[in-house]
Amino acid sequence: MSLVVFESLKQIHCAECRGGPLRRLVREAGVPRCLDCADLGHLVYLPRGDAALTRRAREASSLSAVVVRRHRRRRRYERQGLLVEDAALAHAERACLADAEARARRRERDRARRAAEDVRFTAAFAAEILRLFPGCPPERAQAIAAHASVRGSGRVGRTAAGRALDEQAVSVAVRAAVRHTDTEYDALLMSGVPRFTARARLAPLIDAVLDGWRTAA
Numbered sequence: 556m557s558l559v560v561f562e563s564l565k566q567i568h569c570a571e572c573r574g575g576p577l578r579r580l581v582r583e584a585g586v587p588r589c590l591d592c593a594d595l596g597h598l599v600y601l602p603r604g605d606a607a608l609t610r611r612a613r614e615a616s617s618l619s620a621v622v623v624r625r626h627r628r629r630r631r632y633e634r635q636g637l638l639v640e641d642a643a644l645a646h647a648e649r650a651c652l653a654d655a656e657a658r659a660r661r662r663e664r665d666r667a668r669r670a671a672e673d674v675r676f677t678a679a680f681a682a683e684i685l686r687l688f689p690g691c692p693p694e695r696a697q698a699i700a701a702h703a704s705v706r707g708s709g710r711v712g713r714t715a716a717g718r719a720l721d722e723q724a725v726s727v728a729v730r731a732a733v734r735h736t737d738t739e740y741d742a743l744l745m746s747g748v749p750r751f752t753a754r755a756r757l758a759p760l761i762d763a764v765l766d767g768w769r770t771a772a
């Protein structure tokens with residue numbers, strides 16, 4: 556059971572000090588009083604909207620009051636906010652801030668962990684490329700692996716087969732890299748040659764590069 560403070564737009568005055576009109580008031584046995592006369596004048600107002608802050612402020616405040624306003628059409632009182640002790644609100648704000656900082660630190664740790672995973676995965680991918688294609692220049696293998704493992708790219712390195720370093724998936728990534736880097740495939744596409752025609756035309760050239768890479772240089 557909490558104390559209730561009413562918001563009012565009516566011309567209501569305090570029964571005790573005659574102050575008013577009162578925007579916020581309490582009713583004791585139907586008699587309106589201002590917050591000062593009701594010994595609530597020292598409390599600060601916290602509008603609703605932040606559930607965690609509200610809960611913490613209420614818990615930390617030895618005295619608090621719910622502020623309500625009557626909604627005429629809905630014919631009911633609706634909660635507007637909370638009156639709490641200044642120190643309790645400050646305490647609650649610090650606690651919520653600490654939470655936000657903890658969440659930010661956790662996100663940073665997750666990000667660093669994923670980055671480390673990506674580095675490890677890219678290295679493993681490059682090693683697998685070099686195992687299958689010992690003649691591939693190491694910097695090319697590294698570049699192909701890095702390109703294939705870009706997070707969120709949907710590229711082969713992010714697929715299940717790629718993650719498992721499936722031989723076929725690794726070969727597909729290498730073949731695609733050769734197609735784009737070592738042939739005029741992209742230029743053919745730009746000049747309007749249909750994709751499958753361009754692929755077919757370049758297949759022997761790509762096979763030759765890959766065959767060359769399959770044996771150590």
Ligand SMILES: [Zn+2]
Pocket residue numbers: 569570571572573574588589590591592593
């Ligand atoms: Zn008063």
